[in-house]
Amino acid sequence: MKIHEYQAREIFTQYGIPAPGGAVCNTPLEAKEIADKIGKPVVIKAQVQVGGRGKAGGIKIARTPDEAEKLSKEILSMEIKGIPVEKIMVAEYFDIKEEHYVGIVVDRASKRIVIMTSPVGGIDIEQVVKQTPEKIHKANIDPLIGLENYQIQRLIAPLFTDPELRKEVILIIKKLYQVFIEMNCSLAEINPLVVTSKGELLACDAKINIDDNSLFREELAKLRDPKAEDPLELAAREAGLSYVGLDGNVACIVNGAGLAMTTMDMIKLYGGEPANFLDVGGSSSPEKVITAMKIILTNKRVKSILFNIFGGITRCDDIASGIISALNSMEVPHPIVVRLTGTNQEKAQEMLKDTNLNFAASMTQGVKKAIELAR
Amino acid sequence: MSILVDKGTRVCVQGITGRDGAFHTNLMLEYGTKVVAGVTPGKGGQKVHKVPVFNTMYEAVNKTGANTSVIYVPAKFATDAMYEAIDAGIKLIVCITEGIPVNEMLKIYNYLKGTDTRLVGPNCPGVITPGIAKVGIMPGWIHKSGPIGVVSRSGTLTYEVVSQLTEGGLGQSTCLGIGGDTIIGMSFIDILPLFEADKDTEGVVLIGEIGGTDEELAADYIKEHMKKPVVAFIAGRAAPPGKRMGHAGAIISGGTGTAEAKISAFQKADVPVAQSPLEIPDLVKERV
Numbered sequence: 221m222k223i224h225e226y227q228a229r230e231i232f233t234q235y236g237i238p239a240p241g242g243a244v245c246n247t248p249l250e251a252k253e254i255a256d257k258i259g260k261p262v263v264i265k266a267q268v269q270v271g272g273r274g275k276a277g278g279i280k281i282a283r284t285p286d287e288a289e290k291l292s293k294e295i296l297s298m299e300i301k302g303i304p305v306e307k308i309m310v311a312e313y314f315d316i317k318e319e320h321y322v323g324i325v326v327d328r329a330s331k332r333i334v335i336m337t338s339p340v341g342g343i344d345i346e347q348v349v350k351q352t353p354e355k356i357h358k359a360n361i362d363p364l365i366g367l368e369n370y371q372i373q374r375l376i377a378p379l380f381t382d383p384e385l386r387k388e389v390i391l392i393i394k395k396l397y398q399v400f401i402e403m404n405c406s407l408a409e410i411n412p413l414v415v416t417s418k419g420e421l422l423a424c425d426a427k428i429n430i431d432d433n434s435l436f437r438e439e440l441a442k443l444r445d446p447k448a449e450d451p452l453e454l455a456a457r458e459a460g461l462s463y464v465g466l467d468g469n470v471a472c473i474v475n476g477a478g479l480a481m482t483t484m485d486m487i488k489l490y491g492g493e494p495a496n497f498l499d500v501g502g503s504s505s506p507e508k509v510i511t512a513m514k515i516i517l518t519n520k521r522v523k524s525i526l527f528n529i530f531g532g533i534t535r536c537d538d539i540a541s542g543i544i545s546a547l548n549s550m551e552v553p554h555p556i557v558v559r560l561t562g563t564n565q566e567k568a569q570e571m572l573k574d575t576n577l578n579f580a581a582s583m584t585q586g587v588k589k590a591i592e593l594a595r
Numbered sequence: 596m597s598i599l600v601d602k603g604t605r606v607c608v609q610g611i612t613g614r615d616g617a618f619h620t621n622l623m624l625e626y627g628t629k630v631v632a633g634v635t636p637g638k639g640g641q642k643v644h645k646v647p648v649f650n651t652m653y654e655a656v657n658k659t660g661a662n663t664s665v666i667y668v669p670a671k672f673a674t675d676a677m678y679e680a681i682d683a684g685i686k687l688i689v690c691i692t693e694g695i696p697v698n699e700m701l702k703i704y705n706y707l708k709g710t711d712t713r714l715v716g717p718n719c720p721g722v723i724t725p726g727i728a729k730v731g732i733m734p735g736w737i738h739k740s741g742p743i744g745v746v747s748r749s750g751t752l753t754y755e756v757v758s759q760l761t762e763g764g765l766g767q768s769t770c771l772g773i774g775g776d777t778i779i780g781m782s783f784i785d786i787l788p789l790f791e792a793d794k795d796t797e798g799v800v801l802i803g804e805i806g807g808t809d810e811e812l813a814a815d816y817i818k819e820h821m822k823k824p825v826v827a828f829i830a831g832r833a834a835p836p837g838k839r840m841g842h843a844g845a846i847i848s849g850g851t852g853t854a855e856a857k858i859s860a861f862q863k864a865d866v867p868v869a870q871s872p873l874e875i876p877d878l879v880k881e882r883v
Contacts, residue, residue, distance in 0.1 A: 332705070364705050401698065433670065433776075466835065476750050478750065480840070481805070481840050489832075530755050533732055
């Protein structure tokens with residue numbers, strides 16, 4: 221789960237990582253007040269959870285409170301990559317001497333935590349990795365042991381020479397690691413970590429991604445901004461389904477993530493375009509099927525619907541009863557193709573025999589039929 | 596023979612008194628699995644489907660000789676259950692539980708290195724050696740004993756492939772799902788050497804999906820070390836980047852983990868990649 225910059229900044233501040241003074245708001249007038257209080261030039265930043273907001277015009281510098289008001293109005297009326305800007309961050313602007321990078325991630329390949337530093341901060345770190353890999357410094361952390369001092373020393377040696385700055389950076393990195401562990405992060409990043417013209421160290425941007433599997437912790441779950449999410453994906457997740465919208469017109473409802481991906485792949489392979497990924501999960505109740513249908517029907521591109529169910533733990537009769545309730549409770553303007561195999565399939569077939577659904581004996585047959593009906 | 600699960604497998608069910616634990620204990624027993632013990636702290640002395648329940652893993656192992664554990668406990672308690680099983684000397688842990696925090700799994704993975712315990716999962720359907728025993732939640736009836744090993748990151752997709760194999764007359768030596776999470780215990784390169792060494796396995800079907808680089812590592816391993824034929828399938832060719840496709844680990848991020856990269860790695864290792872699960876039985880027959 222991504223969270224906003226201002227939320228990550230608040231967490232950093234709680235842990236004692238220094239950041240420029242400022243506040244978050246959602247009106248130009250408040251922006252003006254904050255700028256007035258700061259009494260210096262400010263930087264105004266759109267709070268959207270997408271990369272490249274600077275290039276899109278979502279970050280601007282204002283020299284006076286009046287300018288802050290004017291620029292905030294502009295930014296608050298923007299959409300960045302399709303996402304309307306609801307909030308802005310107004311923070312003190314500094315003359316920058318150096319921009320560095322510090323980030324901590326989970327590394328799938330080594331099954332360890334990896335901490336990275338670079339003297340090239342303020343730009344997308346993936347770009348630095350590709351173009352100047354020699355400017356990336358990495359340390360592998362054994363999660364059972366944690367971050368050791370020598371690792372920090374090695375990471376910052378190529379970045380800082382001033383002994384006072386080094387002392388401060390060591391503390392910042394230790395605190396960032398603490399945030400990473402205690403907040404169950406999959407990413408914690410300061411980019412850039414700035415040295416100002418006066419020699420101060422400041423975290424001028426804050427980025428935290430939280431492990432989705434840790435959201436049972438209420439204090440983490442409450443950081444979620446439902447507005448930053450696709451409304452259909454949100455509705456699906458709340459019902460215990462997993463949904464990703466795509467551009468095609470053949471909708472599918474499948475049990476299991478692997479089979480759901482394969483169903484999409486098959487739709488493409490046979491010349492169709494999938495409208496979505498939708499996994500109803502293992503123990504699928506009729507209610508889940510109804511919710512799945514509702515979500516699918518809000519997508520106006522959909523022309524046909526394919527059920528592809530391989531019943532193991534999922535019982536085909538549960539799916540069938542969900543389909544029947546859905547058909548009775550809502551208008552379904554699209555043809556439906558049903559492939560139900562496995563646990564209680566005979567019972568399901570019996571239940572569905574009086575409906576006008578299209579039945580398929582295999583996944584391939586079902587996929588081909590659904591594509592044909594979408595044409 | 597087979598891998599991981601055989602006639603000597605004696606299973607202890609962690610979380611046996613829970614809804615899922617009790618339900619699947621029954622199905623495992625019906626399949627012929629030797630379920631010798633269950634553990635739920637505080638419920639020692641009870642019986643579930645005639646299987647004795649103990650308070651701790653130490654007790655269960657000492658009194659019943661259990662050597663394999665299968666975990667159905669909720670995510671919050673699953674890591675404690677894994678540590679307990681490791682410390683009690685269990686040789687194979689199969690963790691069905693979904694939703695375990697990544698930082699907890701990082702610790703488990705690194706803790707396991709100093710032990711001789713193997714971990715399959717979490718977030719997986721388990722391991723089955725057809726006709727002998729099943730340790731997990733897969734439907735037993737789709738499997739048939741035979742010479743093909745199946746290893747997969749998925750659940751229902753594996754069932755689909757296994758039923759195609761069975762219908763095509765290709766039985767299986769052992770089938771297992773290694774889990775859909777970002778950090779899992781055994782990965783493809785830990786399983787492939789076991790199939791290579793197993794006398795009864797003549798060929799392997801590997802079912803991968805988008806996310807991570809485990810398939811690329813598997814392709815390298817096959818090229819360098821395997822004599823037995825392998826057929827691969829990769830789910831997620833149509834998946835968009837940056838979106839999690841159901842499984843926590845199924846995500847293309849920063850350009851890595853794409854289906855194209857995995858398919859091309861297998862092709863370079865002379866491993867045929869099926870375009871659809873339907874093609875798998877024929878590709879296997881051509882080679883075994």
